[in-house]
Amino acid sequence: MIVLGLESTAHTFGASIMDNNKIISSENAMFTTEEGGMIPKLIIEHHLENFDKVIRTALKNAGKSMKDVELVSFSQSPGIGSVLQLGAVIARSLALKNKIPIIGVNHCVAHLEIARLLTGFEDPVMLYVSGANTQIIAFQEGKYRVFGETLDMGAGNFIDHFGRLIGLGFPAGKKIEESALKGKNFVELPYNVKGMDVNFGGLYTNLKQKIESKQYNINDLCYSVQETVFAELVEISERALAHCSKKELVVAGGVGCNKRLQEMCRIMCKERGAKFKPLPAEYAADNAAMIAWTGLLKYDSSGADKMEDTIINQRTRTEEVEVAWR
Amino acid sequence: MKELFRGAEAVIYEVNEKTLLKKRARKSYRIKELDEKLRKARTKNEINLLRRASSAGVCVPKVSGIEKYSFKMDYVKGELLKNYINALDEKELNCLFMKVGRGINALHGNNIIHGDLTTSNMILSNGKVFFIDFGLGSLSCKAEDKAVDLHLIKQALIAKHNRVWRKCFETIKENYNDAQVLERLKSVERRGRKKS
Ligand SMILES: Nc1ncnc2c1ncn2[C@@H]1O[C@H](COP(=O)(O)OP(=O)(O)O)[C@@H](O)[C@H]1O
Ligand SMILES: [Mg+2]
Numbered sequence: 001m002i003v004l005g006l007e008s009t010a011h012t013f014g015a016s017i018m019d020n021n022k023i024i025s026s027e028n029a030m031f032t033t034e035e036g037g038m039i040p041k042l043i044i045e046h047h048l049e050n051f052d053k054v055i056r057t058a059l060k061n062a063g064k065s066m067k068d069v070e071l072v073s074f075s076q077s078p079g080i081g082s083v084l085q086l087g088a089v090i091a092r093s094l095a096l097k098n099k100i101p102i103i104g105v106n107h108c109v110a111h112l113e114i115a116r117l118l119t120g121f122e123d124p125v126m127l128y129v130s131g132a133n134t135q136i137i138a139f140q141e142g143k144y145r146v147f148g149e150t151l152d153m154g155a156g157n158f159i160d161h162f163g164r165l166i167g168l169g170f171p172a173g174k175k176i177e178e179s180a181l182k183g184k185n186f187v188e189l190p191y192n193v194k195g196m197d198v199n200f201g202g203l204y205t206n207l208k209q210k211i212e213s214k215q216y217n218i219n220d221l222c223y224s225v226q227e228t229v230f231a232e233l234v235e236i237s238e239r240a241l242a243h244c245s246k247k248e249l250v251v252a253g254g255v256g257c258n259k260r261l262q263e264m265c266r267i268m269c270k271e272r273g274a275k276f277k278p279l280p281a282e283y284a285a286d287n288a289a290m291i292a293w294t295g296l297l298k299y300d301s302s303g304a305d306k307m308e309d310t311i312i313n314q315r316t317r318t319e320e321v322e323v324a325w326r
Numbered sequence: 327m328k329e330l331f332r333g334a335e336a337v338i339y340e341v342n343e344k345t346l347l348k349k350r351a352r353k354s355y356r357i358k359e360l361d362e363k364l365r366k367a368r369t370k371n372e373i374n375l376l377r378r379a380s381s382a383g384v385c386v387p388k389v390s391g392i393e394k395y396s397f398k399m400d401y402v403k404g405e406l407l408k409n410y411i412n413a414l415d416e417k418e419l420n421c422l423f424m425k426v427g428r429g430i431n432a433l434h435g436n437n438i439i440h441g442d443l444t445t446s447n448m449i450l451s452n453g454k455v456f457f458i459d460f461g462l463g464s465l466s467c468k469a470e471d472k473a474v475d476l477h478l479i480k481q482a483l484i485a486k487h488n489r490v491w492r493k494c495f496e497t498i499k500e501n502y503n504d505a506q507v508l509e510r511l512k513s514v515e516r517r518g519r520k521k522s
Binding site for chain 1: 332333334335353354355356357359360363364408441442443444446462474477478481482484485486487488489514517
């Protein structure tokens with residue numbers, strides 16, 4: 001079956017064509033800025049400008065046309081309301097115009113499903129770290145459950161906020177990763193882990209003071225921020241592996257592309273006899289292949305959605321999602 | 327010494343019939359400075375809180391020999407709650423979580439915040455619920471800190487024991503005396519769960 005997946009929850013608009021479990025194409029356009037953060041209105045403008053091109057390129061690279069598509073799958077929850085809405089409207093229009101079934105999927109669950117497909121892991125714990133989300137998710141009693149999460153902001157948002165303090169645009173993760181490599185001295189920072197939860201507010205305030213004092217080398221701070229934040233994330237992942245007695249770990253979300261974070265996960269898993277496989281960057285970050293794939297899983301187990309069930313939901317929690325395919 | 331259990335942070339060895347050694351092993355994924363600081367601080371913290379809890383009459387293992395990254399404690403023979411809950415009927419659950427609730431209430435009543443309240447860190451032994459693993463704990467009289475502690479156990483129940491979590495958490499709350507903390511719990515949850 002040929003599936004068109006559409007991702008539109010935040011900064012990335014993506015389109016992907018899958019032929020059953022084969023990704024044939026996956027395209028995206030990402031909203032970025034030189035300075036300043038994500039503004040929903042600007043993201044919408046960006047996606048409106050790019051969606052047509054992204055979808056056409058995905059079809060073209062797959063050697064398909066809209067006529068070949070047998071199912072349209074779109075990101076229905078959670079995310080920025082207006083951005084979800086735009087994706088839903090595009091998906092509905094394509095489905096109606098071409099008389100093909102439509103299906104809405106949960107973005108967080110989709111990250112986990114594409115990770116399972118690409119790693120071949122049966123039952124992994126997923127550390128999901130993107131801008132807005134920081135969660136430890138694992139399958140338990142028929143659903144994807146959140147074992148730990150941030151109590152305030154997502155790790156990605158924290159990193160971007162820190163980036164703004166040192167004058168970087170959006171997203172700042174990549175630049176901070178580069179600066180961190182030049183850092184030499186570890187600066188002690190607040191370390192806030194509570195069980196399997198984390199929080200970053202205290203760390204942010206502390207860094208703000210440090211930067212204002214001008215007593216610290218920026219590279220050293222980038223290095224110390226990464227070492228501290230990633231140690232927290234790896235620690236809660238390890239706690240989830242132990243608590244759930246699971247043996248496989250995957251890392252998804254934009255922050256999951258960070259090489260140092262991946263290295264730390266690999267070492268942790270090796271030391272406790274668990275398995276870790278990094279995802280290719282394009283499928284760790286927001287992408288449309290994960291939407292196509294999860295749509296297909298859902299379609300195979302419970303059929304298409306009725307048009308009236310394609311309403312978006314900004315806040316659906318991961319554990320509210322029915323997982324009929326597992 | 328025989329290795330008995332491997333937790334998330336520590337390895338537990340059997341010293342003898344009655345005594346265990348908990349050793350926080352080096353984690354090579356984090357840099358040495360951070361690793362040593364965390365292991366040292368948590369070991370010290372855990373010992374301190376276990377002693378306080380013990381003198382406050384809460385069921386916890388008694389601490390003996392102390393070192394930089396390890397300490398000895400009583401071997402609590404019993405069953406971890408996480409391996410036990412799913413086999414219980416409603417009445418048994420009620421009875422068990424009454425004990426859990428009273429235990430948490432006693433800890434908080436003495437301003438002891440556990441910091442990692444999950445069913446991996448409670449052992450049922452001779453009809454009593456023992457609390458272990460205080461490395462992430464702290465001393466605090468703040469309602470906020472106590473509420474976050476309650477949020478942890480709630481979240482742990484929802485995730486791991488979804489079929490029965492409501493009943494279990496209700497029972498904990500019924501046996502928890504500080505209304506101000508229960509009120510605070512609501513605002514802690516609003517904060518964590520309002521992500522876009
Ligand atoms: N005093 C004890 N008596 C019996 N079993 C214990 C005791 N302390 C720890 N354990 C066992 O060892 C496991 C790991 O110990 P814990 O203190 O929770 O370490 P970690 O910080 O690594 O989770 C526990 O889940 C429990 O099964
Ligand atoms: Mg433990």
